[in-house]
Amino acid sequence: MIRSLGTVFDRWARQWMPDPMLFAILLTFVTYVMGLIFTDSGPFQMIQHWYAGFWDLLAFAMQMSLILVTGHALATSPLIRRGIEKLAEIPSSQSGAIFLVGLTAAIASWINWGLGIIIGALVAREVGRSGHQRGISMHYPLLGAAGYAGFLTWHGGLSGSAPLLIATEGHFLFAQIGIIPTSETLFSVMNIVVSLALIVLIPLTCMLMAPQRPDQIKTITDIDPSLVEKGPSLSVTASARQAMVIADKLENSRLISWIIGLVGMIYVIWYFATQGFKLDLNIVNFTFLFLGILFQGTPVNYIAASRDGARACAGIIVQFPFYAGIMGMMKFSGMVAIIAGWFVAISTPLTYPVFTFLSAGLVNLFVPSGGGQVAVQGPIMVEAAKALGAPMNKALMAIAYGDEWTNMLQPFWALALLGITGLKAREIVGYTMVVLVVSAVIFILGLLVLPA
Numbered sequence: 501m502i503r504s505l506g507t508v509f510d511r512w513a514r515q516w517m518p519d520p521m522l523f524a525i526l527l528t529f530v531t532y533v534m535g536l537i538f539t540d541s542g543p544f545q546m547i548q549h550w551y552a553g554f555w556d557l558l559a560f561a562m563q564m565s566l567i568l569v570t571g572h573a574l575a576t577s578p579l580i581r582r583g584i585e586k587l588a589e590i591p592s593s594q595s596g597a598i599f600l601v602g603l604t605a606a607i608a609s610w611i612n613w614g615l616g617i618i619i620g621a622l623v624a625r626e627v628g629r630s631g632h633q634r635g636i637s638m639h640y641p642l643l644g645a646a647g648y649a650g651f652l653t654w655h656g657g658l659s660g661s662a663p664l665l666i667a668t669e670g671h672f673l674f675a676q677i678g679i680i681p682t683s684e685t686l687f688s689v690m691n692i693v694v695s696l697a698l699i700v701l702i703p704l705t706c707m708l709m710a711p712q713r714p715d716q717i718k719t720i721t722d723i724d725p726s727l728v729e730k731g732p733s734l735s736v737t738a739s740a741r742q743a744m745v746i747a748d749k750l751e752n753s754r755l756i757s758w759i760i761g762l763v764g765m766i767y768v769i770w771y772f773a774t775q776g777f778k779l780d781l782n783i784v785n786f787t788f789l790f791l792g793i794l795f796q797g798t799p800v801n802y803i804a805a806s807r808d809g810a811r812a813c814a815g816i817i818v819q820f821p822f823y824a825g826i827m828g829m830m831k832f833s834g835m836v837a838i839i840a841g842w843f844v845a846i847s848t849p850l851t852y853p854v855f856t857f858l859s860a861g862l863v864n865l866f867v868p869s870g871g872g873q874v875a876v877q878g879p880i881m882v883e884a885a886k887a888l889g890a891p892m893n894k895a896l897m898a899i900a901y902g903d904e905w906t907n908m909l910q911p912f913w914a915l916a917l918l919g920i921t922g923l924k925a926r927e928i929v930g931y932t933m934v935v936l937v938v939s940a941v942i943f944i945l946g947l948l949v950l951p952a
Contacts, residue, residue: 502934506709510641510930517926520911520918524822531829531866539833546829553828554821561820563785564614565813567659568916570788571614572809573802575622577795584619588626594638594717595707597627598646602703605650610657610695612784617913618809620647621920628720628921629728639711640720644923645931646706648914652939653702655904656695659784660686662874662900672875676882677892684893690950691897697942705938709931724922751800757793764790813916823912827867836863837880844884852890853898853947856881860902865910874899891952901943908936 518526528550535546574580587604591597604623609616624640624647631638654660663685665671671679685691711717720727750756768787796802830836839862843855863877877899885895907913909932911925918925 502705502708502938503710503712505937506642506931506934507711508930509933513928513930513933514926517911517929520915520925521819523911523925524819524826527866528822528826528829531826531835535829535833535835538838539835541833546833549829549832550825551828552832554825556828557820557824561817561824563782564820565810565817566785567612567614567788568617568813568816569614569806569809570785570792571612571616572618572916573792573805574788574795575615575618576805576808577792577801578797579795581622584622584626585630587623588630589634591627591631592636594631594636595710597631597636597638598642598710599703599707601627601643602646602650602706603699605647606653606699606702607650609650610653610699612659612788613651613654613657614659615788616651616654617648617916618920620650621917623647624917625720625727625921632720632728637714637717637719639717640723640921641718641923641927642706642709642711642931644917644921645928645935646703647921648917648928649702649706649908649932649935651907651913652904652935653695653698655900656686656691656698656897658686660900662878662896662903664784665874666896673878673882676879680893680896684952685897685900688893688897688952690894690946690952693950694901694942694946697946698939701939701942702935705935706931709934723927727922751803752798754798757796757798757802761790761794764793811919814919816912816915819912819915823867830863830866836877839863840877840880840884844881844888847884847888847890849888849890850948852885852888853894854944856885856895856898857902857905857943857947860899861906862902864903864906874903894947894952898947901947905936905939905943908932908939 517523532546532550535541535549536543541549575584587600591600601620601624605616605620608619621644624643628638628640628643655662663680663682666673666677666680667682667685669679744752764786768783768790771783792805793799793802796805840859843859844852847855859881860877867877874896878896881895881899882892884890885892909929911918911929914925914928917923918928
């Protein structure tokens, strides 16, 4: 059944799924029309709302870009890269390979969303390359889909922007809800159970979609033969080192990297020793930055890795303002309040988290940013939770779950993975849609049954 569903959705996505940039433009049109239909805003007012939001997320976009770049630099460091290569040699069958990619990506995404996207992409590519070298036929689009499907765990993990945001002093909802520590969100019984279930469910679902007939399998070389080639070594030969000028020697100095890396890590150790396990976006970025500098070994290696990471997130940088513009139309026209109101109107204290989850999933298609979404939807859902007497931490985790859930349909965050794997959005989204359907059961049961 899962395999048949994957085949049906894959066929649909290949025919109808547009490029992510076009997807953002089409969503802009849809949001504009919805604003005209459901709100009092006129045609020019909607354009004004669009521009008003267009640059609202620049600071947050910088944080997100840094997570991706620092995660890429850390994931591509020699030590971790060698680990990925060894990991890719483990599976001896297509099913095992798909399961491995999905499991690795899910765990890495739970640790850090930027690391998860990069690890998922690198493991998918390396597993596909290793399978080619060993003569094991593997459906490469499904490997890529498994690498992206692991992203479904991120907002319940250590870099979940909404839980970290409301755990940060002075956040924008502080006057309404105060500080909600991560012990009541990320490390609650509900979230731990849901996260563990997803870590098992994601790779299993992807594995069950594996095609069996040879004519259905599209290998890595069918996508792009150059994907099986290894990148150039960054190590410096002895003769090249002798020809270096002083500037070259400084750029290749391990001592400089060790000094600045250790200084950074001293602060990280002090931070956790004095603040406890209190995570926010800034300390996550800071930690990954200096770990990456240490693991890359030299300044020039880190610069090269960062440059590659920045190239991978180029699509995100360009598209983020469009989604901020969509968010502006949703926010300033009052459309988010209207959509949330539809779900609140039919909610009870028991069902409110589920309807919050569903509404967040819908809003995420238009505002694919965890922090951005809680900024827009959070105030409305907080007031509704107060009125209904629903648990505040569960309501906010429901927003987080809804945000990550429909990423399986929204290709925005897949851009970096697509750049690394050489795949197109339409080649993976059909499979991730199946994961979306199956994971809905876990989310809904968790919100209904498990304690806040």
